Amino acid sequence: FPGLEMTEEQKEGAFSNFSISKGTVQLLQARGVTYLFPVQVKTFDPVYSGKDVIAQARTGTGKTFSFAIPLIEKLQGDSQERRRGRSPKVLVLCPTRELANQVAKDFKDITRQLTVACFYGGTPYNGQIDLMRSGIDILVGTPGRIKDHLQSGKLDLTKVKHVVLDEVDQMLDMGFAEQVEDILRVAYKKDSEDNPQTLLFSATCPHWVYDVARKYMKSRYEQIDLIGKRTQKAATTVEHLAIECHWSQRAAVIGDVIQVYSGSHGRTIVFCETKKEANELALNASIKQDCQSLHGDIPQKQREITLKGFRNGTFKVLVATNVAARGLDIPEVDLVVQSSPPKDVESYIHRSGRTGRAGRTGICICFYQRKEEHQLRYVEQKAGITFKRVGVPTATDIIKASSKDAIRCLDSVPETAIEYFRESARLLIQEKGPVNALAAALAHISGATSIEQRSLLNSDAGFVTMILRCSEEINNMSYAWRRLRDLLGDDVDRKVNRMCFLKGKMVSFFCIFAAEWEDSKQWRLCVATELPELVESQRGGGNGGGNGRSFSSSRNGRRGSSGRNRFRSRGQKRSFDRAFDR
Template sequence: ELTEEAKEGAFSNFPLSQNTINLLTARGVKYLFPVQVKTFQPIYDGKDVIAQARTGTGKTLSFALPLIEKLQSVSQDGRRGRAPKVLVLVPTRELATQVAKDFKNLTRKLSIACFYGGAPYKEQLDLLKSGIDILVGTPGRIKDHIQNSKLELSSVKHVVLDEVDHMLDMGFAEQVEEILGSSYKKGSENNPQTLLFSATCPRWVYDVAKKYMKDEYEQIDLIGKKTQRTATTVEHLAIQCRSSQRAGVLGDIIQVYSGSRGRTIVFCETKKEANELAMNASLKQDAQSLHGDIPQKQREITLKGFRNGVFEVLIATNVAARGLDIPEVDLVIQCSPPKDVDSYIHRSGRTGRAGRTGICICLFQRREEDLLKQVEHKAGITFKRVGVPSATDVIKASSNDAKK
């Protein structure tokens, strides 16, 4: 007896070609999953969609299937050098590789390419020369190709932004908007179909929707209220201190708010600052720094060490934090009020682990008072102003630590 899910997802309910069905069956897919069932028709019909879906729910197929069927239902353009019809933007190279693989498993006719940073340009340029139908990539590398006039996006028909919340976390908001800018004309009827997939829907998702989507987009919630992650509560504190004081105070702040075993990320503006803070003698915890001069490979090793608890404090420049999959931590410290409020909101979201209150601290100098107010206004938060930890606070925190 077929389950409800299998009945709803039966291949015969969807305009799937026999070729596609054979490829699905070969991969052991017997019917479409709920996320694919719900999104197939709207995507196939060309509607703009915001879908709230978790990774690992078969979400890639939910956009790959209808898009492939749609492209294959018209006669193929096999010209060399043809510009992609589908652009899929994803936050990490791992995801890019995975998504491209999912697309490749569904079609023998279309050319699929996967572009991410750290890979040689030459192979990517060769693929562009021979022509691409579906391009999957990370924002940085795609933007490079556009700037070097190697990638033409004005004829893209479908744009997918996958794991949008994650792209925000990683500081890609600006790059994503620059890329979209090259394929959308304001108010034009011929703008690409836009599909946004995200586990959570931060405000930026709706800002993007307003800017780039048709007014009547479909919103599909595949997470549902039942399984929502408990909204983590984050406490935002602001501590006024002079820049000369910063290094000395940092160790105490971490001791009081995170303890010697908690994980802390400190964001600062410059490489010099990151190095100075990491080498700073008053820091009682093990710290390592991440900045632009550190090669990609070493950054990944450092990040892995931080994830695995080899050291407790990561000090990163705002720029180096872009494109990093930052793990969840106990405390986030910004050394000065952030210019990029979206990234701040998301970074602060890395703190509340498993229902505990997360803490996000912003250090500011007296002259930055206005900047702080701007952040409050834009992020819709209120900073609780607290003083620099006193000696008593530090001693109390240390003895609590010892009890743990």
């Protein structure tokens, strides 16, 4: 652009620096690509020159075009006649149907000369057989369907010159390794330098991947790592937050989180561990936005319709299993929610990478129970990130976000529709007054007619988070409990939930209702509006005060020896007009 100074990244990735044809440049620009991203810069020449490559780069950095652009330029520069019935020169294997579809689309978007086909399960065989009869240049697919066509004798892979394994760590894992081996055996000979060019790409490449991959790679190959061993492996454009929440409260809290962090107009993906959980959460009334689920039990046609609807903005919340975690490039996802810490770090990296793509920023929020704290720390250590522990959205947060959404909705109401409601509006203003009438209307539009107060520490319903400040350093938790008992009476155990030290030896505790309290010179009580920074040793879920009196060793970390939650049934639903009572 004239008059605008180019960044170093733009200068390095300028199309003129690479062997890219004018036609391909125009098609890239039509896709909104004006220069090559760093991973594309690093891989273009090795791929174009025919070298074997293992490439690792963070999610959302443009890995698909890293192999698609040079391979297309390579094939389009080949003067060989493209006869009917020709077998593919490029084979791209992907772990999921959705990713295969997307990779095929990326290829199709930047070539008009080559035939790109996509084969995966859940679709008719006949259409794919017709494509093979016509001739294919680039074949993208999942291992299961590719293997079916090989076994039936319909597909010929003996002339394949370039093989790509996308999300290679998953492709070479136990679930796919045997199928991949069966497919590639057709095109590869042991220790032959005449084997096809092999290109392996992923955001996560554990050490075992390099060991397994050697059987397909030539003796000399290019290793490109844009992450490194000691740097953050998750996307740097994503903020990572964590909320402690018992599983029984999770659905309601996720609804509040989506409302505050994404709203009715942003896109959110919620990841669940099981198909059952995804179905139940998608139907939960706590999520006010239009919501659909995506997982392996849903028919392929419906999965494609669901993804298309989410991309187009037909609905704003997608609840999915790992089907949507790998490689999918859905534009402008504002928020990713993980309903629990995943079992492996690679899953967290790929899931969180659905937001913060192509230079945009995003937020990933991971829910966890107290007993899962160690899993969070493991993810932090292996992914090179630090979770910011935050409390659940407060009543004030929810109301502000809901009001903002409701006001934005008013902008879309046409003038012609407003005319029909003017008389009713006048009567309502006369009856309630302009401010009260509009406030009630906004509350109803936003769905925020009732707000549930929750603990900032563990998300339990019905608790108000209080901070007890002392003018002197408190040496142990039992001292704070004794002071509370003096001021609130012997039944303090029924009123107070969990207590722990804050940084600086203050104390945070949770009450079922606002207690009668008078501040003194030494002690002062106030409502917490956000989760303060806790003393680090207490995050692990051990005993809280050092003498065992403030926390029991029971599984839920509640005070008392029985380990039962005596407060859950006492939670109160707070009405809209009482949301700010405290």
